[in-house]
Amino acid sequence: MKNKWLSYITQQAEELQHPQAVFLYRKGVYLFTLLITLLQLPVAASLWGKDASIAPAIYEGNSILQSLNLLSHPTFASYYPAIVLLLILAIVASFFIRSQRILAILIFFCFSNLYHRSIPIQNGSSDLLHLQLFYLVLMDEHASHKLGKIKTLSVCLTNFAFIAAQVQLCVVYFISSYYKLQGTHWLEGTALHYTLLNDEFTLDFVQNNVANMELPLRLLTWSTLLFQILFPVCIWIKKLKPYLLTFGIALHALIAMVMGIVDFGLLMIVMYLLFASEAWCLTLRNKYFRLHQNVISIEK
Amino acid sequence: MNISTKREKQSFGILLSLFFLGLLLLHFTLTIAYQFRELDYTSRLAGLSKQYTEPLFTQNFKIFAPDVPDIKYKLFVRYAADGKNFSAWQNVGAPLVVKHQKNRIASSGYEYLIYKNATSELLRANADAVERSDKSLSANLAQKQITVLLRNSIHFYKASYCFSRQWTKEFPNKPFPKGFECALLLEKIAPVDNKQSIAQANYAYLFFPNVAAIR
Numbered sequence: 001m002k003n004k005w006l007s008y009i010t011q012q013a014e015e016l017q018h019p020q021a022v023f024l025y026r027k028g029v030y031l032f033t034l035l036i037t038l039l040q041l042p043v044a045a046s047l048w049g050k051d052a053s054i055a056p057a058i059y060e061g062n063s064i065l066q067s068l069n070l071l072s073h074p075t076f077a078s079y080y081p082a083i084v085l086l087l088i089l090a091i092v093a094s095f096f097i098r099s100q101r102i103l104a105i106l107i108f109f110c111f112s113n114l115y116h117r118s119i120p121i122q123n124g125s126s127d128l129l130h131l132q133l134f135y136l137v138l139m140d141e142h143a144s145h146k147l148g149k150i151k152t153l154s155v156c157l158t159n160f161a162f163i164a165a166q167v168q169l170c171v172v173y174f175i176s177s178y179y180k181l182q183g184t185h186w187l188e189g190t191a192l193h194y195t196l197l198n199d200e201f202t203l204d205f206v207q208n209n210v211a212n213m214e215l216p217l218r219l220l221t222w223s224t225l226l227f228q229i230l231f232p233v234c235i236w237i238k239k240l241k242p243y244l245l246t247f248g249i250a251l252h253a254l255i256a257m258v259m260g261i262v263d264f265g266l267l268m269i270v271m272y273l274l275f276a277s278e279a280w281c282l283t284l285r286n287k288y289f290r291l292h293q294n295v296i297s298i299e300k
Numbered sequence: 301m302n303i304s305t306k307r308e309k310q311s312f313g314i315l316l317s318l319f320f321l322g323l324l325l326l327h328f329t330l331t332i333a334y335q336f337r338e339l340d341y342t343s344r345l346a347g348l349s350k351q352y353t354e355p356l357f358t359q360n361f362k363i364f365a366p367d368v369p370d371i372k373y374k375l376f377v378r379y380a381a382d383g384k385n386f387s388a389w390q391n392v393g394a395p396l397v398v399k400h401q402k403n404r405i406a407s408s409g410y411e412y413l414i415y416k417n418a419t420s421e422l423l424r425a426n427a428d429a430v431e432r433s434d435k436s437l438s439a440n441l442a443q444k445q446i447t448v449l450l451r452n453s454i455h456f457y458k459a460s461y462c463f464s465r466q467w468t469k470e471f472p473n474k475p476f477p478k479g480f481e482c483a484l485l486l487e488k489i490a491p492v493d494n495k496q497s498i499a500q501a502n503y504a505y506l507f508f509p510n511v512a513a514i515r
Contacts, residue, residue: 006314009321011312035405042407045413046469053414053465055458059355069355118356120458121413127359134356152313160320167328175335183366191368193492198372199397200412216494262404264363288307 012155015144018077020281022162024142026100027288028270029132033111034091036129036263037084040114047118050078054120068109070164071117080117083110095292104137125264128172133269135165166274170232177228186225201259224251235275245272331357374485375419377463384477393419418462422484425455427507451510459508482508 011017027176035280046053048071057063070076071083087110094103115122115130138161185191188258196202196211210217212218227247249269273281334353337346353359375393380386393415399408429449433442450456464476488502 009314009317010310012317012320023378039405040410043414045411046466047410051465051468053462053469054417055461065355075323119355119358121410121417124359124361124363127361131357131359149309149312152309152316156313156316156320160317160324164324171328171332171335172361176363176365177330179362179365182365185370186365190492191364194368194370194489195364197489199370199401200372200416203401212492217492249508257404260400260404260409262409276385 012159013152016141016155017159018162018278018281019144020278021276022139022158023285024276024281024288025165025270025273026104026136026139026141026143027095028273029129030091030094030107032267032270033107033129033133034088035109035266037087037091041084044080044084047121048077048084048114050074050077052117054118056117057119059116068112069116071113077117080114083113086110087114087204098142100142101137101140104133104139105184108133108137123261123264124172125261128168128271129263130265131168132267135161135168138164161273165271169268169271169274170235172268174227177225180225180228186221189221192217192221192224195220195259196213201261203258203260206258210222215238223247227251234264241275245275248272327357329361335359335361336494370489370491372487372489373419373423374487375415375422375482376485377480379477379481380479381474381477386479387479389483414462414466418459419484421455421459421462422482422506422508423458425450425453426508428453428455447509456508484508 016022040047056077057069059069060071071080087107089111090103090106094100094107097103111133112130115126126252139158140154141158143151143158145151146154180186180191185194191215193211196206196217199207202211227244231244231248235244249272252265252268254265256262259265330349330352333345333349334357337343337349340346361383365398371457376384376389378389393412396408396412396415399406400412402447426446427473429446433445437445459482463482464481467474467476484506486504486506488504
């Protein structure tokens with residue numbers, strides 16, 4: 001047991017454990033960030049501008065943290081288009097430039113500023129995205145090409161940041177299921193009934209035809225709860241992983257389409273890349289490279 | 301690479317790994333404690349976790365928990381440029397909800413969130429005012445006191461901030477009206493085993509007069 005642990009710890013410093021997954025995960029998270037930034041563009045002035053409709057929250061003290069909330073200060077508020085433009089450019093550049101660390105810092109800085117300016121309307125998915133962009137700053141899929149102690153440091157940091165991102169996903173399910181068990185709707189199996197009758201989280205067709213189907217909705221409520229309870233433990237068991245991920249993708253796709261919480265649903269599906277096998281990621285990465293080469297040759 | 305250099309590199313790697321593992325454990329202990337801080341707000345760990353987590357690692361994953369909302373909130377506003385002749389009540393969120401239902405990936409969802417945030421602030425302001433009001437007063441006096449407490453509430457300020465900014469966006473050339481009022485319609489969703497129709501569900505109103513312009 002002791003040897004197994006020692007070998008695990010040594011491995012984390014010696015070689016990258018998930019280089020293909022880190023590569024794909026980064027692309028997935030950045031694409032998602034680009035999508036939600038573009039979606040917010042028509043209401044950008046109301047969210048981040050000088051005359052935004054949300055009262056700003058000023059953080060006292062730490063200057064590093066204040067630099068992540070520049071738009072809440074009247075001096076910087078009118079520069080929000082520059083932050084948005086920088087974010088979009090940095091994401092686009094990340095698909096063409098090999099060195100990712102500086103771009104990752106830039107993307108985190110820009111997103112963090114937009115996120116903190118509109119924090120009262122942010123939901124769990126923005127919190128999660130903010131955390132993931134932070135972990136991506138620490139990851140470097142090309143760490144194994146470095147030399148000496150820098151390589152050891154970079155490899156180790158990448159591996160642990162990747163573990164942190166995985167654990168974070170488990171924490172989301174753990175916290176969510178723990179609090180659901182404290183209420184009554186989820187245990188009674190009526191949570192989906194109430195949700196689908198709420199105009200905000202439904203579609204006309206679903207509200208009129210599905211929201212009162214008692215048994216199917218109870219079963220779906222309980223299976224959602226069971227999935228969230230099991231995920232943090234069972235995702236580490238190889239045999240169960242594909243079933244959990246398949247159920248999760250279906251569940252989050254439904255959340256996005258029916259309940260309209262598109263950002264949360266999509267982000268959770270992107271985050272499942274953290275648990276994809278290296279072989280699968282390599283196949284996908286090769287396809288990405290072929291597409292990338294085609295784009296570059298068309299540009300030339 | 302000779303043996304001593306290799307060993308040195310290996311032990312550097314092990315030390316580094318242990319350091320990052322320690323950091324990882326500390327990070328998740330504090331961020332998880334942050335999410336459970338409402339169990340005991342006064343504990344030292346709760347204070348420490350809040351200090352560590354906010355604002356860099358802020359997180360709230362109590363998604364639809366402990367219960368899903370079983371009340372629908374509808375936000376209505378009306379205004380009078382002269383402070384007397386009010387317009388009809390307008391449900392400001394409804395058109396945005398319909399837009400969002402028609403197109404799930406459109407910005408109307410975010411626009412709706414702005415009004416939803418104002419709704420939450422009004423509810424918090426009302427809850428705070430009711431909590432702080434003197435329970436021994438007569439109904440009439442208590443209502444007057446609640447109105448005063450509402451006007452001084454930070455949550456009411458935040459809601460007013462939203463309304464005045466949205467007004468400027470919609471009518472850039474018109475000053476904020478002298479009279480601006482809002483009301484929340486609270487509609488209880490009928491339980492699953494209840495045969496009563498949605499139209500017969502329970503309703504309640506909360507009224508918020510005197511929304512002032514915030515500059």
